[in-house]
Structure formats: structure tokens, C-alpha cells
């Protein structure tokens with residue numbers, strides 16, 4: 001059945017669409033809690049949540065009820081040209097939790113559109129097409145967002161009219177930040193920012209956009225405080241800071257509700273998507289009123305902020321606040337992170353176990369050095385699937401395993417997944433050093 005679907009997929013969808021698990025792709029047909037079931041009836045513990053999208057989990061009664069209530073009115077959506085009560089209510093809640101005083105919210109259908117919108121605002125208010133971005137970033141799949149994506153494998157076009165200058169990523173396994181203390185890392189990065197501003201830009205840069213933890217880039221993150229140190233420099237030039245919180249928002253990082261809070265800074269604009277919809281298409285920008293209001297002509301999204309997706313978003317936000325899922329992410333994430341670090345300390349193929357909360361990456365290298373080992377990552381990734389655990393892959397060299405389970409993950413489930421991961425990685429380690 002799934003084989004037939006794969007053949008039909010290949011015959012009708014473009015060749016460049018990525019599919020996990022090669023010739024044995026996964027077709028998920030149902031889910032409950034943190035588990036999904038495939039077309040062959042196999043059950044999996046889900047440590048990837050559809051790329052950190054299923055933030056609450058599957059089949060959550062509160063979310064289904066909110067969506068069903070809207071569907072029961074007979075209106076899926078009419079138009080954002082009319083007042084939408086659910087949109088206003090969700091905007092009020094997001095403005096309140098954003099950390100930005102007097103914030104405004106604009107809803108989109110995806111993270112890409114959210115970033116595109118943030119770029120529109122920043123470039124308009126600053127009357128500049130110059131953007132600072134971070135190497136190894138991912139921000140979307142439109143012309144503009146691909147231009148600020150610092151990852152060759154995900155940047156299929158360079159045709160955007162934006163002028164982009166690059167700042168170093170937080171990679172400490174290799175590259176210039178290797179072996180540096182946090183303080184030195186920040187100093188080198190701020191020096192780089194100063195140099196970029198003094199040399200390759202025309203002095204009127206619109207914004208810096210950064211993911212507090214790089215998602216697609218393999219959960220690489222700079223030391224806490226770096227964005228705050230950058231902001232001091234940016235403020236001298238009036239340059240805006242955009243935090244792309246598409247993966248890091250809503251308490252996922254455990255210690256903080258937003259990733260930016262680890263940096264002692266408040267961004268001018270925050271972009272969000274993925275988890276807030278828990279599967280429904282919902283994204284947006286929340287930001288300073290003066291920046292958000294500065295778009296000179298009417299801008300509109302047919303489906304952005306529709307009643308069904310905002311009903312889902314409201315139920316998700318209420319659920320995660322009512323159940324303090326941020327605290328759960330901190331507690332259960334620590335079990336996973338500490339457990340992995342301890343169990344894998346002697347594995348020669350593991351260069352780094354990193355992340356925070358329920359956003360954890362494991363980077364694989366060839367034993368004895370720091371040469372990326374994508375084949376080891378694939379072997380572990382596939383073995384996990386065979387053992388009933390779904391995880392993600394990523395990183396600049398495709399050598400990082402990514403875990404971003406629903407924030408409702410229980411301690412027992414964390415330990416179950418941990419055991420599978422450790423077994424798979426130790427087996428791969430033994431094979432690599434043999």
C-alpha cells in the first residue's frame with residue numbers, strides 16, 4: 001500500500017521534495033499523545049513531532065474541541081476582510097506573552113511567510129534592502145527567505161534583491177569558534193559584526209535576523225547573551241533585531257518561553273509558526289507597534305488568521321500555559337540531555353550532545369577527529385525507526401540527529417526513547433571504531 005503510494009508520489013510530485021527513510025518512507029495514519037501509527041500498523045514514539053510542529057501531541061481533546069466548535073458553525077473561513085473574533089483573541093494573547101510592550105500581531109499560514117512579512121516591515125521602515133543573517137540558518141523557501149538562509153542545501157535560489165551579509169554561526173565542533181570560551185566567542189562574533197558593518201554594508205542595514213537555536217542547521221546555538229551583545233551594536237545604527245522563533249518559541253527551550261530570552265534582549269520583531277498550530281497552518285509576526293504599522297500599503301493574507309487555525313492556536317496556547325509545558329520541557333528535557341551526555345560520553349562518533357529543553361541535537365563525526373559522519377547519523381536514524389522511535393536529521397553536513405518531541409512528553413517516554421537512542425548510537429559507535 002505504502003509502496004504504491006511512494007510510486008505515485010514520485011510520479012506526480014517534484015523530485016526535490018525530501019522524504020525520510022528512502023525507499024521505505026513512513027505513512028502516518030493515526031496518532032495519540034506522543035505516539036503515531038503507520039499504514040502497516042506499527043507504532044512509534046515520536047521524538048520529532050513533524051519537525052517540532054506537534055507541540056502538544058496527537059489527538060488532544062481540548063484542541064479537537066476548539067476546532068470542532070468552529071467547524072460546527074458551518075464556517076471554515078470567509079475572509080480576513082471581516083472581523084474574526086478568534087483571530088483578535090489569539091492576537092491579544094500572543095501580544096501579552098511576546099515580551100514586547102504594546103505589540104501588534106499579524107497572522108500568516110507558515111513560518112516562511114512570517115519571515116517574509118518581517119523582512120517587508122524591516123526593509124520598509126529602514127528604507128534599506130540590507131539584511132544581516134547568520135551562517136547555517138534556515139528561514140524559509142521563498143526568494144527572500146532563501147536569500148537569508150545560510151545553508152547551501154536549503155537555499156535553492158539567489159535571485160532575491162536583498163543584500164545579505166553574514167555573521168558566524170555558533171558551531172563549536174569546527175570553524176573559528178572551536179575551543180573558545182563563551183566570553184571569547186561573543187567577543188569574536190561582535191568584532192565580526194562591527195567589521196561587517198564597517199566594510200561590506202552601506203551603513204543603513206535594515207535588520208539582523210537570527211534563530212536563537214538554529215533548527216534545520218542542527219540545533220547549533222551561540223552562547224547565551226550573544227544576541228544582547230549584538231543588539232547594543234545594532235542600536236547604535238538603528239538596525240532592527242528579528243528573532244525567528246519558529247522552532248524555539250512557546251517554552252520549548254525549557255528555561256525560557258522564547259529562545260531570545262536566553263540572550264538578555266527584546267527583539268523588535270518575533271516570527272512564529274509550527275508548534276502554535278499543532279498541525280494547523282498558522283504562523284505570524286509579533287512586534288513593536290511602530291515597526292508593525294510601518295508598511296506603506298495595505299497587505300493582506302486570504303487565509304492568515306482564519307477562524308479554524310486561530311481556534312487551534314488559542315487552544316494550543318491555553319493548553320501549554322495551563323499545563324506549564326515550559327516547566328515540563330525543562331524537567332523532561334534535562335533527563336534526556338543528561339542521560340544522553342552520560343551514556344554517550346565514551347562514544348568516539350559523538351562530537352557533541354547539545355540543546356536545551358526539548359530541543360536536543362547529537363552531532364556525529366568520524367572517530368578521532370571532527371570530520372562529519374553523515375553515514376553514522378543515517379545508520380542511527382534508521383535503527384531508531386526500526387526500534388519504534390522517530391527522530392529527525394539535520395545540520396550543515398547532515399550529520400546531526402535532532403530531537404524535538406511534543407512538550408507533553410512524559411518522563412517514562414523520555415526514558416524509553418533514551419534507551420533506544422543509546423543502544424542505536426553505541427552499536428554505530430562499535431561499528432565505526434572496529
Ligand code: PMP
Nearest residue numbers: 110111112138139140215246273
Ligand atoms: N524558520 C525556521 C527557524 C524554520 O525552522 C522553518 C521551517 N523549518 C521556517 C522558518 C519556515 O517555516 P515554514 O516551513 O512553515 O514555511
